[in-house]
Amino acid sequence: MRKKTRALSDEALSLVARRFAILSEPMRLRLLHSLVNGEKSVNTLVESTGGTQAxxxxxxxxxxxxxxxxxxxEGLQVFYSVADPxxxxxxxxxxxSLEKQLAQRASIFG
Amino acid sequence: MRKKTRALSDEALSLVARRFAILSEPMRLRLLHSLVNGEKSVNTLVESTGGTQAxxxxxxxxxxxxxxxxxxxEGLQVFYSVADPxxxxxxxxxxxSLEKQLAQRASIFG
DNA sequence: TGACTATATGCGCAATGACGCATGTAGTTG
DNA sequence: CAACTACATGCGTCATTGCGCATATAGTCA
Incomplete structure:
Protein backbone atom coordinates (compact mmCIF):
# COMPACT_ATOMS: atom_id res chain seq x y z
CA MET A 1 0.00 0.00 0.00
CA ARG A 2 1.46 3.27 -1.05
CA LYS A 3 -1.01 5.76 0.25
CA LYS A 4 -3.17 4.66 3.10
CA THR A 5 -6.05 6.76 1.90
CA ARG A 6 -5.53 7.47 -1.75
CA ALA A 7 -7.55 10.23 -3.35
CA LEU A 8 -11.15 9.13 -3.28
CA SER A 9 -12.31 8.09 -6.68
CA ASP A 10 -14.64 10.49 -8.38
CA GLU A 11 -17.17 7.74 -8.88
CA ALA A 12 -17.31 6.77 -5.24
CA LEU A 13 -17.57 10.38 -4.23
CA SER A 14 -20.38 10.98 -6.69
CA LEU A 15 -22.28 7.97 -5.45
CA VAL A 16 -22.13 9.13 -1.85
CA ALA A 17 -22.99 12.68 -2.82
CA ARG A 18 -25.89 11.43 -4.86
CA ARG A 19 -27.22 9.46 -1.93
CA PHE A 20 -27.11 12.53 0.26
CA ALA A 21 -28.79 14.55 -2.48
CA ILE A 22 -31.66 12.09 -2.53
CA LEU A 23 -32.17 12.80 1.15
CA SER A 24 -31.87 16.56 0.79
CA GLU A 25 -35.51 17.20 -0.08
CA PRO A 26 -38.09 17.81 2.63
CA MET A 27 -40.86 16.09 0.70
CA ARG A 28 -38.77 12.96 0.23
CA LEU A 29 -37.91 12.92 3.92
CA ARG A 30 -41.57 13.30 4.66
CA LEU A 31 -42.37 10.36 2.42
CA LEU A 32 -39.74 8.19 4.05
CA HIS A 33 -41.06 9.15 7.43
CA SER A 34 -44.55 8.19 6.34
CA LEU A 35 -43.20 4.80 5.37
CA VAL A 36 -41.52 4.13 8.69
CA ASN A 37 -44.37 1.92 9.84
CA GLY A 38 -44.66 -0.14 6.71
CA GLU A 39 -45.71 0.06 3.09
CA LYS A 40 -48.31 2.51 1.89
CA SER A 41 -50.08 3.22 -1.37
CA VAL A 42 -49.36 6.34 -3.36
CA ASN A 43 -52.76 7.75 -2.55
CA THR A 44 -52.23 7.23 1.16
CA LEU A 45 -48.91 8.99 0.89
CA VAL A 46 -50.49 11.86 -0.99
CA GLU A 47 -52.93 12.31 1.85
CA SER A 48 -50.45 11.90 4.66
CA THR A 49 -47.94 14.31 3.15
CA GLY A 50 -50.29 16.87 1.68
CA GLY A 51 -48.45 16.93 -1.63
CA THR A 52 -49.94 16.70 -5.07
CA GLN A 53 -50.29 13.29 -6.64
CA ALA A 54 -47.86 14.13 -9.43
CA GLU A 74 -51.36 -4.73 -6.53
CA GLY A 75 -54.27 -4.15 -8.85
CA LEU A 76 -54.70 -0.48 -9.42
CA GLN A 77 -52.62 0.55 -6.48
CA VAL A 78 -48.88 0.74 -6.04
CA PHE A 79 -47.41 0.21 -2.60
CA TYR A 80 -44.08 1.62 -1.61
CA SER A 81 -41.95 0.49 1.31
CA VAL A 82 -38.55 1.34 2.68
CA ALA A 83 -35.90 -0.86 1.11
CA ASP A 84 -32.97 0.34 3.15
CA PRO A 85 -33.67 0.91 6.84
CA SER A 97 -26.17 16.49 15.53
CA LEU A 98 -28.64 19.29 14.86
CA GLU A 99 -29.99 19.10 18.38
CA LYS A 100 -26.50 19.46 19.74
CA GLN A 101 -25.89 22.49 17.56
CA LEU A 102 -29.15 24.10 18.59
CA ALA A 103 -28.43 23.42 22.23
CA GLN A 104 -25.06 25.13 21.88
CA ARG A 105 -26.51 28.12 20.15
CA ALA A 106 -29.17 28.35 22.80
CA SER A 107 -26.57 28.36 25.56
CA ILE A 108 -24.71 31.14 23.79
CA PHE A 109 -27.73 33.36 23.71
CA GLY A 110 -28.87 32.54 27.18
CA MET B 1 -49.62 12.74 23.70
CA ARG B 2 -52.20 12.69 21.02
CA LYS B 3 -50.28 11.53 18.02
CA LYS B 4 -47.19 9.52 18.68
CA THR B 5 -45.49 10.92 15.60
CA ARG B 6 -47.23 14.11 14.65
CA ALA B 7 -46.60 15.54 11.24
CA LEU B 8 -43.00 16.60 11.16
CA SER B 9 -42.67 20.31 11.32
CA ASP B 10 -41.57 21.98 8.12
CA GLU B 11 -38.72 23.65 9.93
CA ALA B 12 -37.30 20.43 11.29
CA LEU B 13 -37.64 18.78 7.94
CA SER B 14 -35.90 21.67 6.23
CA LEU B 15 -33.04 21.58 8.68
CA VAL B 16 -32.43 17.90 8.11
CA ALA B 17 -32.78 18.29 4.36
CA ARG B 18 -30.37 21.19 4.43
CA ARG B 19 -27.82 19.14 6.29
CA PHE B 20 -28.03 16.39 3.71
CA ALA B 21 -27.76 18.98 0.95
CA ILE B 22 -24.51 20.23 2.44
CA LEU B 23 -23.14 16.71 2.12
CA SER B 24 -24.42 16.21 -1.40
CA GLU B 25 -21.48 17.80 -3.17
CA PRO B 26 -18.43 15.73 -4.13
CA MET B 27 -16.03 18.58 -3.54
CA ARG B 28 -17.34 19.17 -0.05
CA LEU B 29 -17.08 15.47 0.72
CA ARG B 30 -13.53 15.57 -0.59
CA LEU B 31 -12.76 18.49 1.68
CA LEU B 32 -14.19 16.76 4.71
CA HIS B 33 -12.22 13.67 3.85
CA SER B 34 -9.07 15.76 3.63
CA LEU B 35 -9.79 17.03 7.10
CA VAL B 36 -10.22 13.61 8.65
CA ASN B 37 -6.71 13.68 10.09
CA GLY B 38 -6.86 17.14 11.55
CA GLU B 39 -7.00 20.78 10.59
CA LYS B 40 -5.52 22.05 7.35
CA SER B 41 -5.00 25.42 5.75
CA VAL B 42 -7.00 26.49 2.73
CA ASN B 43 -3.95 26.27 0.53
CA THR B 44 -3.23 22.74 1.67
CA LEU B 45 -6.82 21.81 0.91
CA VAL B 46 -6.58 23.40 -2.52
CA GLU B 47 -3.59 21.22 -3.26
CA SER B 48 -5.00 18.03 -1.79
CA THR B 49 -8.33 18.35 -3.55
CA GLY B 50 -7.19 19.77 -6.87
CA GLY B 51 -9.85 22.47 -6.81
CA THR B 52 -9.40 26.15 -7.47
CA GLN B 53 -8.72 28.45 -4.55
CA ALA B 54 -11.98 30.32 -5.01
CA GLU B 74 -3.41 32.26 12.25
CA GLY B 75 -1.54 35.04 10.58
CA LEU B 76 -2.20 34.94 6.89
CA GLN B 77 -3.52 31.44 6.89
CA VAL B 78 -6.88 30.07 7.86
CA PHE B 79 -7.11 26.58 9.22
CA TYR B 80 -10.24 24.53 8.98
CA SER B 81 -11.09 21.47 11.03
CA VAL B 82 -14.05 19.17 11.38
CA ALA B 83 -16.43 20.46 14.01
CA ASP B 84 -18.85 17.57 13.98
CA PRO B 85 -17.25 14.12 13.71
CA SER B 97 -25.44 0.89 2.27
CA LEU B 98 -24.03 1.53 -1.18
CA GLU B 99 -21.71 -1.45 -0.92
CA LYS B 100 -24.63 -3.66 -0.06
CA GLN B 101 -26.56 -2.38 -3.04
CA LEU B 102 -23.65 -2.89 -5.37
CA ALA B 103 -23.08 -6.38 -4.03
CA GLN B 104 -26.72 -7.22 -4.68
CA ARG B 105 -26.59 -5.89 -8.21
CA ALA B 106 -23.40 -7.80 -8.82
CA SER B 107 -24.97 -11.03 -7.65
CA ILE B 108 -27.88 -10.44 -9.98
CA PHE B 109 -25.69 -10.05 -13.00
CA GLY B 110 -23.03 -12.57 -12.13
C1' DT C 1 3.92 52.93 2.73
C1' DG C 2 4.25 49.43 -1.00
C1' DA C 3 4.85 44.69 -2.47
C1' DC C 4 3.57 40.18 -1.51
C1' DT C 5 0.80 36.14 0.21
C1' DA C 6 -3.39 33.80 1.78
C1' DT C 7 -8.10 33.89 1.68
C1' DA C 8 -12.73 35.72 0.57
C1' DT C 9 -16.28 37.49 -2.50
C1' DG C 10 -19.07 39.90 -6.39
C1' DC C 11 -20.76 38.68 -10.85
C1' DG C 12 -22.37 36.08 -14.74
C1' DC C 13 -23.24 31.71 -16.86
C1' DA C 14 -24.82 27.06 -17.19
C1' DA C 15 -26.76 23.03 -15.18
C1' DT C 16 -29.83 20.94 -12.08
C1' DG C 17 -34.01 20.06 -9.87
C1' DA C 18 -38.70 20.93 -7.86
C1' DC C 19 -43.22 22.09 -9.00
C1' DG C 20 -47.84 22.67 -11.44
C1' DC C 21 -50.55 21.57 -15.19
C1' DA C 22 -52.15 18.64 -18.40
C1' DT C 23 -52.11 14.22 -20.32
C1' DG C 24 -50.83 9.32 -20.80
C1' DT C 25 -51.13 4.47 -19.21
C1' DA C 26 -52.61 0.42 -16.71
C1' DG C 27 -56.09 -2.01 -14.35
C1' DT C 28 -60.99 -2.54 -12.82
C1' DT C 29 -65.92 -2.64 -13.44
C1' DG C 30 -70.12 -2.02 -15.80
C1' DC D 1 -66.33 -1.38 -25.43
C1' DA D 2 -66.81 2.88 -22.20
C1' DA D 3 -66.22 4.96 -17.83
C1' DC D 4 -63.67 5.18 -13.86
C1' DT D 5 -59.64 4.92 -10.62
C1' DA D 6 -54.71 4.93 -9.36
C1' DC D 7 -50.54 6.14 -10.81
C1' DA D 8 -46.87 7.93 -14.06
C1' DT D 9 -44.82 11.31 -17.14
C1' DG D 10 -43.86 15.14 -20.70
C1' DC D 11 -43.34 20.01 -20.72
C1' DG D 12 -42.54 24.73 -19.28
C1' DT D 13 -41.12 27.71 -15.57
C1' DC D 14 -38.74 29.28 -11.70
C1' DA D 15 -35.30 29.06 -8.04
C1' DT D 16 -31.03 27.24 -6.54
C1' DT D 17 -26.34 26.23 -6.87
C1' DG D 18 -21.65 25.14 -8.58
C1' DC D 19 -18.04 27.12 -11.11
C1' DG D 20 -14.63 30.38 -13.30
C1' DC D 21 -12.95 34.84 -13.59
C1' DA D 22 -11.62 38.86 -11.72
C1' DT D 23 -11.14 41.57 -7.73
C1' DA D 24 -11.38 42.73 -2.82
C1' DT D 25 -9.66 42.17 1.92
C1' DA D 26 -6.49 41.06 5.57
C1' DG D 27 -2.05 40.17 7.32
C1' DT D 28 3.17 40.13 6.79
C1' DC D 29 7.51 42.02 5.67
C1' DA D 30 10.93 45.15 3.63
Missing amino acids: NVSRHLQTLADAGLVKRRK SIFDLCELVCG | NVSRHLQTLADAGLVKRRK SIFDLCELVCG
Whole structure:
Protein backbone atom coordinates (compact mmCIF):
# COMPACT_ATOMS: atom_id res chain seq x y z
CA MET A 1 0.00 0.00 0.00
CA ARG A 2 1.46 3.27 -1.05
CA LYS A 3 -1.01 5.76 0.25
CA LYS A 4 -3.17 4.66 3.10
CA THR A 5 -6.05 6.76 1.90
CA ARG A 6 -5.53 7.47 -1.75
CA ALA A 7 -7.55 10.23 -3.35
CA LEU A 8 -11.15 9.13 -3.28
CA SER A 9 -12.31 8.09 -6.68
CA ASP A 10 -14.64 10.49 -8.38
CA GLU A 11 -17.17 7.74 -8.88
CA ALA A 12 -17.31 6.77 -5.24
CA LEU A 13 -17.57 10.38 -4.23
CA SER A 14 -20.38 10.98 -6.69
CA LEU A 15 -22.28 7.97 -5.45
CA VAL A 16 -22.13 9.13 -1.85
CA ALA A 17 -22.99 12.68 -2.82
CA ARG A 18 -25.89 11.43 -4.86
CA ARG A 19 -27.22 9.46 -1.93
CA PHE A 20 -27.11 12.53 0.26
CA ALA A 21 -28.79 14.55 -2.48
CA ILE A 22 -31.66 12.09 -2.53
CA LEU A 23 -32.17 12.80 1.15
CA SER A 24 -31.87 16.56 0.79
CA GLU A 25 -35.51 17.20 -0.08
CA PRO A 26 -38.09 17.81 2.63
CA MET A 27 -40.86 16.09 0.70
CA ARG A 28 -38.77 12.96 0.23
CA LEU A 29 -37.91 12.92 3.92
CA ARG A 30 -41.57 13.30 4.66
CA LEU A 31 -42.37 10.36 2.42
CA LEU A 32 -39.74 8.19 4.05
CA HIS A 33 -41.06 9.15 7.43
CA SER A 34 -44.55 8.19 6.34
CA LEU A 35 -43.20 4.80 5.37
CA VAL A 36 -41.52 4.13 8.69
CA ASN A 37 -44.37 1.92 9.84
CA GLY A 38 -44.66 -0.14 6.71
CA GLU A 39 -45.71 0.06 3.09
CA LYS A 40 -48.31 2.51 1.89
CA SER A 41 -50.08 3.22 -1.37
CA VAL A 42 -49.36 6.34 -3.36
CA ASN A 43 -52.76 7.75 -2.55
CA THR A 44 -52.23 7.23 1.16
CA LEU A 45 -48.91 8.99 0.89
CA VAL A 46 -50.49 11.86 -0.99
CA GLU A 47 -52.93 12.31 1.85
CA SER A 48 -50.45 11.90 4.66
CA THR A 49 -47.94 14.31 3.15
CA GLY A 50 -50.29 16.87 1.68
CA GLY A 51 -48.45 16.93 -1.63
CA THR A 52 -49.94 16.70 -5.07
CA GLN A 53 -50.29 13.29 -6.64
CA ALA A 54 -47.86 14.13 -9.43
CA ASN A 55 -45.21 15.43 -7.12
CA VAL A 56 -45.47 12.52 -4.69
CA SER A 57 -45.28 10.07 -7.55
CA ARG A 58 -42.18 11.68 -8.93
CA HIS A 59 -40.42 11.77 -5.59
CA LEU A 60 -41.27 8.13 -5.03
CA GLN A 61 -39.76 7.41 -8.41
CA THR A 62 -36.60 9.19 -7.37
CA LEU A 63 -36.44 7.22 -4.13
CA ALA A 64 -37.05 3.98 -5.99
CA ASP A 65 -34.37 4.73 -8.56
CA ALA A 66 -31.94 5.25 -5.72
CA GLY A 67 -32.94 1.94 -4.24
CA LEU A 68 -34.26 3.48 -1.05
CA VAL A 69 -37.82 2.28 -1.48
CA LYS A 70 -39.41 -0.76 -3.09
CA ARG A 71 -42.41 -0.82 -5.41
CA ARG A 72 -45.14 -3.41 -5.22
CA LYS A 73 -48.05 -3.26 -7.59
CA GLU A 74 -51.36 -4.73 -6.53
CA GLY A 75 -54.27 -4.15 -8.85
CA LEU A 76 -54.70 -0.48 -9.42
CA GLN A 77 -52.62 0.55 -6.48
CA VAL A 78 -48.88 0.74 -6.04
CA PHE A 79 -47.41 0.21 -2.60
CA TYR A 80 -44.08 1.62 -1.61
CA SER A 81 -41.95 0.49 1.31
CA VAL A 82 -38.55 1.34 2.68
CA ALA A 83 -35.90 -0.86 1.11
CA ASP A 84 -32.97 0.34 3.15
CA PRO A 85 -33.67 0.91 6.84
CA SER A 86 -30.24 2.45 7.31
CA ILE A 87 -31.83 5.68 6.07
CA PHE A 88 -33.42 6.08 9.45
CA ASP A 89 -30.08 5.71 11.17
CA LEU A 90 -28.83 8.49 8.93
CA CYS A 91 -31.70 10.73 9.86
CA GLU A 92 -31.27 10.02 13.54
CA LEU A 93 -27.61 10.87 13.36
CA VAL A 94 -28.39 14.15 11.65
CA CYS A 95 -31.13 14.97 14.11
CA GLY A 96 -28.84 14.29 17.02
CA SER A 97 -26.17 16.49 15.53
CA LEU A 98 -28.64 19.29 14.86
CA GLU A 99 -29.99 19.10 18.38
CA LYS A 100 -26.50 19.46 19.74
CA GLN A 101 -25.89 22.49 17.56
CA LEU A 102 -29.15 24.10 18.59
CA ALA A 103 -28.43 23.42 22.23
CA GLN A 104 -25.06 25.13 21.88
CA ARG A 105 -26.51 28.12 20.15
CA ALA A 106 -29.17 28.35 22.80
CA SER A 107 -26.57 28.36 25.56
CA ILE A 108 -24.71 31.14 23.79
CA PHE A 109 -27.73 33.36 23.71
CA GLY A 110 -28.87 32.54 27.18
CA MET B 1 -49.62 12.74 23.70
CA ARG B 2 -52.20 12.69 21.02
CA LYS B 3 -50.28 11.53 18.02
CA LYS B 4 -47.19 9.52 18.68
CA THR B 5 -45.49 10.92 15.60
CA ARG B 6 -47.23 14.11 14.65
CA ALA B 7 -46.60 15.54 11.24
CA LEU B 8 -43.00 16.60 11.16
CA SER B 9 -42.67 20.31 11.32
CA ASP B 10 -41.57 21.98 8.12
CA GLU B 11 -38.72 23.65 9.93
CA ALA B 12 -37.30 20.43 11.29
CA LEU B 13 -37.64 18.78 7.94
CA SER B 14 -35.90 21.67 6.23
CA LEU B 15 -33.04 21.58 8.68
CA VAL B 16 -32.43 17.90 8.11
CA ALA B 17 -32.78 18.29 4.36
CA ARG B 18 -30.37 21.19 4.43
CA ARG B 19 -27.82 19.14 6.29
CA PHE B 20 -28.03 16.39 3.71
CA ALA B 21 -27.76 18.98 0.95
CA ILE B 22 -24.51 20.23 2.44
CA LEU B 23 -23.14 16.71 2.12
CA SER B 24 -24.42 16.21 -1.40
CA GLU B 25 -21.48 17.80 -3.17
CA PRO B 26 -18.43 15.73 -4.13
CA MET B 27 -16.03 18.58 -3.54
CA ARG B 28 -17.34 19.17 -0.05
CA LEU B 29 -17.08 15.47 0.72
CA ARG B 30 -13.53 15.57 -0.59
CA LEU B 31 -12.76 18.49 1.68
CA LEU B 32 -14.19 16.76 4.71
CA HIS B 33 -12.22 13.67 3.85
CA SER B 34 -9.07 15.76 3.63
CA LEU B 35 -9.79 17.03 7.10
CA VAL B 36 -10.22 13.61 8.65
CA ASN B 37 -6.71 13.68 10.09
CA GLY B 38 -6.86 17.14 11.55
CA GLU B 39 -7.00 20.78 10.59
CA LYS B 40 -5.52 22.05 7.35
CA SER B 41 -5.00 25.42 5.75
CA VAL B 42 -7.00 26.49 2.73
CA ASN B 43 -3.95 26.27 0.53
CA THR B 44 -3.23 22.74 1.67
CA LEU B 45 -6.82 21.81 0.91
CA VAL B 46 -6.58 23.40 -2.52
CA GLU B 47 -3.59 21.22 -3.26
CA SER B 48 -5.00 18.03 -1.79
CA THR B 49 -8.33 18.35 -3.55
CA GLY B 50 -7.19 19.77 -6.87
CA GLY B 51 -9.85 22.47 -6.81
CA THR B 52 -9.40 26.15 -7.47
CA GLN B 53 -8.72 28.45 -4.55
CA ALA B 54 -11.98 30.32 -5.01
CA ASN B 55 -14.06 27.21 -5.17
CA VAL B 56 -12.43 25.56 -2.19
CA SER B 57 -12.85 28.72 -0.18
CA ARG B 58 -16.52 28.95 -0.99
CA HIS B 59 -17.19 25.33 -0.16
CA LEU B 60 -15.38 25.76 3.13
CA GLN B 61 -17.59 28.74 3.80
CA THR B 62 -20.64 26.62 3.15
CA LEU B 63 -19.40 23.91 5.48
CA ALA B 64 -18.58 26.48 8.15
CA ASP B 65 -21.99 28.13 7.86
CA ALA B 66 -23.53 24.73 8.43
CA GLY B 67 -21.39 24.26 11.50
CA LEU B 68 -19.61 21.23 10.08
CA VAL B 69 -16.15 22.75 10.14
CA LYS B 70 -14.41 25.27 12.35
CA ARG B 71 -12.31 28.21 11.24
CA ARG B 72 -9.10 29.22 12.95
CA LYS B 73 -7.14 32.14 11.67
CA GLU B 74 -3.41 32.26 12.25
CA GLY B 75 -1.54 35.04 10.58
CA LEU B 76 -2.20 34.94 6.89
CA GLN B 77 -3.52 31.44 6.89
CA VAL B 78 -6.88 30.07 7.86
CA PHE B 79 -7.11 26.58 9.22
CA TYR B 80 -10.24 24.53 8.98
CA SER B 81 -11.09 21.47 11.03
CA VAL B 82 -14.05 19.17 11.38
CA ALA B 83 -16.43 20.46 14.01
CA ASP B 84 -18.85 17.57 13.98
CA PRO B 85 -17.25 14.12 13.71
CA SER B 86 -20.66 12.53 13.30
CA ILE B 87 -20.32 13.43 9.63
CA PHE B 88 -17.97 10.53 9.23
CA ASP B 89 -20.47 8.16 10.76
CA LEU B 90 -22.94 9.41 8.20
CA CYS B 91 -20.56 8.76 5.36
CA GLU B 92 -19.72 5.31 6.64
CA LEU B 93 -23.38 4.43 6.88
CA VAL B 94 -23.94 5.58 3.33
CA CYS B 95 -20.88 3.74 2.07
CA GLY B 96 -22.01 0.56 3.77
CA SER B 97 -25.44 0.89 2.27
CA LEU B 98 -24.03 1.53 -1.18
CA GLU B 99 -21.71 -1.45 -0.92
CA LYS B 100 -24.63 -3.66 -0.06
CA GLN B 101 -26.56 -2.38 -3.04
CA LEU B 102 -23.65 -2.89 -5.37
CA ALA B 103 -23.08 -6.38 -4.03
CA GLN B 104 -26.72 -7.22 -4.68
CA ARG B 105 -26.59 -5.89 -8.21
CA ALA B 106 -23.40 -7.80 -8.82
CA SER B 107 -24.97 -11.03 -7.65
CA ILE B 108 -27.88 -10.44 -9.98
CA PHE B 109 -25.69 -10.05 -13.00
CA GLY B 110 -23.03 -12.57 -12.13
C1' DT C 1 3.92 52.93 2.73
C1' DG C 2 4.25 49.43 -1.00
C1' DA C 3 4.85 44.69 -2.47
C1' DC C 4 3.57 40.18 -1.51
C1' DT C 5 0.80 36.14 0.21
C1' DA C 6 -3.39 33.80 1.78
C1' DT C 7 -8.10 33.89 1.68
C1' DA C 8 -12.73 35.72 0.57
C1' DT C 9 -16.28 37.49 -2.50
C1' DG C 10 -19.07 39.90 -6.39
C1' DC C 11 -20.76 38.68 -10.85
C1' DG C 12 -22.37 36.08 -14.74
C1' DC C 13 -23.24 31.71 -16.86
C1' DA C 14 -24.82 27.06 -17.19
C1' DA C 15 -26.76 23.03 -15.18
C1' DT C 16 -29.83 20.94 -12.08
C1' DG C 17 -34.01 20.06 -9.87
C1' DA C 18 -38.70 20.93 -7.86
C1' DC C 19 -43.22 22.09 -9.00
C1' DG C 20 -47.84 22.67 -11.44
C1' DC C 21 -50.55 21.57 -15.19
C1' DA C 22 -52.15 18.64 -18.40
C1' DT C 23 -52.11 14.22 -20.32
C1' DG C 24 -50.83 9.32 -20.80
C1' DT C 25 -51.13 4.47 -19.21
C1' DA C 26 -52.61 0.42 -16.71
C1' DG C 27 -56.09 -2.01 -14.35
C1' DT C 28 -60.99 -2.54 -12.82
C1' DT C 29 -65.92 -2.64 -13.44
C1' DG C 30 -70.12 -2.02 -15.80
C1' DC D 1 -66.33 -1.38 -25.43
C1' DA D 2 -66.81 2.88 -22.20
C1' DA D 3 -66.22 4.96 -17.83
C1' DC D 4 -63.67 5.18 -13.86
C1' DT D 5 -59.64 4.92 -10.62
C1' DA D 6 -54.71 4.93 -9.36
C1' DC D 7 -50.54 6.14 -10.81
C1' DA D 8 -46.87 7.93 -14.06
C1' DT D 9 -44.82 11.31 -17.14
C1' DG D 10 -43.86 15.14 -20.70
C1' DC D 11 -43.34 20.01 -20.72
C1' DG D 12 -42.54 24.73 -19.28
C1' DT D 13 -41.12 27.71 -15.57
C1' DC D 14 -38.74 29.28 -11.70
C1' DA D 15 -35.30 29.06 -8.04
C1' DT D 16 -31.03 27.24 -6.54
C1' DT D 17 -26.34 26.23 -6.87
C1' DG D 18 -21.65 25.14 -8.58
C1' DC D 19 -18.04 27.12 -11.11
C1' DG D 20 -14.63 30.38 -13.30
C1' DC D 21 -12.95 34.84 -13.59
C1' DA D 22 -11.62 38.86 -11.72
C1' DT D 23 -11.14 41.57 -7.73
C1' DA D 24 -11.38 42.73 -2.82
C1' DT D 25 -9.66 42.17 1.92
C1' DA D 26 -6.49 41.06 5.57
C1' DG D 27 -2.05 40.17 7.32
C1' DT D 28 3.17 40.13 6.79
C1' DC D 29 7.51 42.02 5.67
C1' DA D 30 10.93 45.15 3.63
